[in-house]
Amino acid sequence: MTTAAHLAACPSAVERKTLMFSPNQRRVALAGLLVCAGAAVAAFQLQKPIAVRAAKLTETVPVRVFGLGTVEARVVSKVGFEVGAAIVELNADHGDLVKKGQVLARLNATQQRAKVARANAALQSAEVAVKKAEANLFKARAIMAQRLEVNRRKQELVSRQVNSTQTGEEAQRDVDVAVADVRVAESDIEVSKALLADAQSQLAYETAVLEQHTLLAPFDALVVDRQKELGSVIKAGDPIYTLLEQGSVWALAYIDESRAGAIRVGQPVEVRLRSLPGQVFQAKVVRIGIESDRVSEERRVYVKCERCPDSFHLGEQAEVLITVDTLKAARFLPEALVSGFDGSKGTIWTVEAGRLQRRKVQLGYRTEDARIELREALPPGVVAVTYAAGDLKEGSRAVVREDAK
Known part of the structure; x- marks a missing residue:
């Protein structure tokens, strides 16, 4: 029904004046008049086309993914002693740069040095014992050689019946005893050598424990923190320093x-630090986590800066923009005007033959500013809507205007 028709259906002002109404009739008539006016306004609005803006082709569009993270380091180690004792020397503190092999701290090693000295004495004793056993073996072999020669002569005399048989048996017994003495001496050497090896191992062990009383930097590092002070009595494994390997800083x-x-x-990648919001640090993706967070459904991505700030703070918040692609030309739609997006397809608003329609199309990338790439080419005369000056209703009249507000 047109506006004129709606107005025609309502009584005129002259006719109302010529009629005499009771108060109730007047109220009913006024309500009817309001309904007629509302219907006329609604009909006028339905006939008025909605101004919309169409998706425009944009050239050289970087597609970036946004993520929040923190400044971290690939290698952060809490280092300490493998033994327990009192700290007598500390050579580094918070913020110091140290080189690999540099002495960081020492423990009281008086007792351990005594153990090393005792092990060294035991080693010397074992070496002397080996020499003594070797001398005994030499002596035993000389005696055996002598008795073998005596036995040979006596056996010749026995064979010629110059000596008695008993004399020959006694000479042979002396040879057997000499042979046994040689075997004993050889065994003593083996025992002495085993004791020597044990003494060497014991000395090596005690020396290694003594070396563990000195803490060395395992790599070129920055001292992040020092947990102990001079005079503290520590247990094995207590952390003394927190070290960050130089060059291993990155953002997670x-x-x-x-x-x-x-x-x-x-x-x-572009990285912005919370403490330096006005500066942008260029970086690259260096690692993508294999395991995602099962609760937040987020993937861990590690980026390393090419030009890092002069100072950094572990745990500081960082904003990360990763450029995943650069499109030569593309059209983008606001995510708010796309429904049912499943990662590849979704339903958008279009203007077709002057009317608003819904159309399922192929979609692509999502940008950090909440836009989605329109990947499918639309038929001639069909445009995708990026903005509407009013409520979108399927079938409503629409007109494309660049200045739609």
Whole structure:
């Protein structure tokens, strides 16, 4: 029904004046008049086309994925002693740069040095014992050689019946005893050598324990923290320093799984630190976590800066923008105007023959500013809506205007 028809259906002002109404009739008539006016306004609005903006082709569009993370380090170690004792020397503190092999701290090693001295004395004793056993073996062999020669002569005399048989038997017994003495001396040497090896091992062990009383830097590092002070009595394994390997600083970013599929190692990254919001640090993706967070459904992505800030703070919040692709030309739609997006397809608003319609199309990348790439080419005369000046209703009239507000 047109506006004129709606107005025609209502009584005119002259006719109302010529009629005499009771109060109740007047109220009913006024309500009817209001309903007629509302219907007329609604009909006028339905006939008025909605101004919309159409998706425009944009050239050289970087597709970036946003993530929040923190400044971390690939290698952070809490180092300490493998033995317990009192700390007598500390050579580094918070913020110091240390080189690999540099002495960081020492423990009281008086008792351990005494153990090393005792082990060294035991080693010397074992070496002397080996020499003594070797001398005994030499003596036993000389005696055996002598008795073998005596036995040979006596056996010749016995064979010629110059000596008695008993004399020959006694000479042979002396040879057997000499042979046994040689075997004993050889065994003594083996025992002495075993004791020597044990003494060497004991000395090596005590020396190694003594070396464990000195703490060395395992790599070129920055001292993040020192947990103990001079005079503290520590247990084995107590951390003394927290060390960060130089050159291992990176940012750990958490990326929504729905946006992380296009991330690859080597892609360029922009990093902004919370303490330096006005500066942008260029970086690259160096590692993508194999395991995602099962609760937040986020993927861990590690990025390393190419030009790092002069100072950094572990745990500081970092904003990360990863450029996953650069499109030569593309059209983008606001996510708010896309429904049913499953990662590849979704339903959008279009203007077709001057009317608003819903159309399922092929979609692509999602950007950090909540836009989705329109990947499918639309038929001639069909445009995708990116903004509407009013409520979108399927079938409503629409007109495309660049200045729609």
